[in-house]
Amino acid sequence: MIDVSNLKKSFDTIDALKGISFNIPQGECYGLLGPNGAGKTTTISIMSTLIEPNEGEVSIAGYDLKKNPLECKKNIGVVTQEIALYNELSAYDNLLFWGGLYHIPKPELTARIDEIVNLLGLADRKNDKVKTYSGGMKRRINIASALLHRPKVLFMDEPTVGIDPQSRNLIFEVIEKLHNEGMTIVYTTHYMEEAERLCDRIGIIDNGEIIAQGTLDELKTSGSMKETVVISFTNLTDERFTKIANDWKDLQRFDDIIHFYSMNIQNDLSKMILKCNKVGLDIINIDIRKINLETIFLSLTGKQLRDK
Amino acid sequence: MIKLVKKDLKLFFGNKQDMLLTFALPIIFITLFSFVFGKMGNTDEDNLVGIVHVVAGTSVMMLLFSLAGIGESLLEEKQEGVLKKLLCSPLRSNHILYGKMVFANIISIAQLSIMFVYSWLVFGLDIMHHLPSLVLMIFVTAYACSSFGIFLASFAKSRKQVQALSTTIIMVMSGIGGSMIPIFIMPEIMQKIAVFSVNYWGIQGFYDIFWRLLPLTDITFLSRVVVLIGTGTLLNFIALLMFKKNILKIV
Numbered sequence: 001m002i003d004v005s006n007l008k009k010s011f012d013t014i015d016a017l018k019g020i021s022f023n024i025p026q027g028e029c030y031g032l033l034g035p036n037g038a039g040k041t042t043t044i045s046i047m048s049t050l051i052e053p054n055e056g057e058v059s060i061a062g063y064d065l066k067k068n069p070l071e072c073k074k075n076i077g078v079v080t081q082e083i084a085l086y087n088e089l090s091a092y093d094n095l096l097f098w099g100g101l102y103h104i105p106k107p108e109l110t111a112r113i114d115e116i117v118n119l120l121g122l123a124d125r126k127n128d129k130v131k132t133y134s135g136g137m138k139r140r141i142n143i144a145s146a147l148l149h150r151p152k153v154l155f156m157d158e159p160t161v162g163i164d165p166q167s168r169n170l171i172f173e174v175i176e177k178l179h180n181e182g183m184t185i186v187y188t189t190h191y192m193e194e195a196e197r198l199c200d201r202i203g204i205i206d207n208g209e210i211i212a213q214g215t216l217d218e219l220k221t222s223g224s225m226k227e228t229v230v231i232s233f234t235n236l237t238d239e240r241f242t243k244i245a246n247d248w249k250d251l252q253r254f255d256d257i258i259h260f261y262s263m264n265i266q267n268d269l270s271k272m273i274l275k276c277n278k279v280g281l282d283i284i285n286i287d288i289r290k291i292n293l294e295t296i297f298l299s300l301t302g303k304q305l306r307d308k
Numbered sequence: 309m310i311k312l313v314k315k316d317l318k319l320f321f322g323n324k325q326d327m328l329l330t331f332a333l334p335i336i337f338i339t340l341f342s343f344v345f346g347k348m349g350n351t352d353e354d355n356l357v358g359i360v361h362v363v364a365g366t367s368v369m370m371l372l373f374s375l376a377g378i379g380e381s382l383l384e385e386k387q388e389g390v391l392k393k394l395l396c397s398p399l400r401s402n403h404i405l406y407g408k409m410v411f412a413n414i415i416s417i418a419q420l421s422i423m424f425v426y427s428w429l430v431f432g433l434d435i436m437h438h439l440p441s442l443v444l445m446i447f448v449t450a451y452a453c454s455s456f457g458i459f460l461a462s463f464a465k466s467r468k469q470v471q472a473l474s475t476t477i478i479m480v481m482s483g484i485g486g487s488m489i490p491i492f493i494m495p496e497i498m499q500k501i502a503v504f505s506v507n508y509w510g511i512q513g514f515y516d517i518f519w520r521l522l523p524l525t526d527i528t529f530l531s532r533v534v535v536l537i538g539t540g541t542l543l544n545f546i547a548l549l550m551f552k553k554n555i556l557k558i559v
Contacts, residue, residue: 078396082389101397
């Protein structure tokens, strides 16, 4: 459904994209994960025809973006980072306007609006001016306005920034429903839990390059990623730590805590506990830190996805 | 494009503040100034000149302020991300600007028409005897002023910049163009400079109709029509180029 090949884009002296490539088959939800300034929005902006690349090819729903931008536009829906609505108009009038740009006949458009405001839990408020809505409600209408023409591809650029948990869950449910119905979705975020929940495949982007991509399981196994077992003790001494370290090479001590690193935690956990008991250590807590996107990102880039 | 115009009209008529500034405020100014300048002359003809000056001068100046506001809305749409979303739709980018131009023209024509109808009803300005000329002059003045409003917006990078730029330029143009003080009592050098203002050509056109009583076919009157159309077209053309260069730069 989407083919991106060797996409490059520079702004003055900054290389925002350094030749990224990826393919997204129909019906897939593809997550673009990266910190601010990594190139996510530039990628989405090019695919949604807002800016032209310096080099590279993009094809959407079989149409070449350079040769046939209008057909590409008809096949995409774009949920921008900004809440792009007219605050002085009602939600209904906003949707009527945005849907009208795609030449949907009015009776059909009004039926679709009713359907979508029901789905997003805003049927009771559809005639109220958008300026009276909460941030989360505005975000939901912002998403609705991109769906009225039933696009084949939906680009969502950080659609849950700054919203309440209730709206966030509703948005997730809508995305999951669209995904189940076969819509192709490109979802950019710097929230790992969103990418883990929603996306079939994830592309990790940093400094304008895709540094890894695949399913979460593929990403976990692609590098030499290790899970961490964090064990706290009441009686950890230097002597006891040395004895443990002689037998288990991959570990680190932090005061009364030892971090054990393992490629196969299921096999190794019991061995770790036995060793600790053998040297007379009293365990007060065991915490298993599994591999997730956060650890993958950290291992690939050496930095946190979000500033802490 | 029609959908954009309809949306802008809905937004405009749904906003009491915009309506007040566009229609009520000019009427208040015209009423106040007409009571002062419309009774200062020694003869009825002098008083008529006073009223024509107030109605024409104030209408054109207030029109320019209203249109600067419409230009600002273009920058507001850019700042709020609406323009980005419009550009992702199958709409042609030029149509976004054309839509604003059409909307600005509709509001301008409505504003000028209301001012002259009000002057007819309250001050007895004889618009009915000069209706074809008046309609023509309202249309071409509205066209030139609308183009000016969009032209200003197309140069600016932000809404605040348009506000600052438009207030200064409109005050200067209104000052030299005869919106505040009639041109014929200004020094000769000022009368020469006045031709560089949109206000001058509009106000002179209205003088031609109500004071000089020139017919529609008079060459002087028609020359003002041509200048206003030419100015509007030139400003629109530059605005279109600047729109592509400045406003469409989204990322």
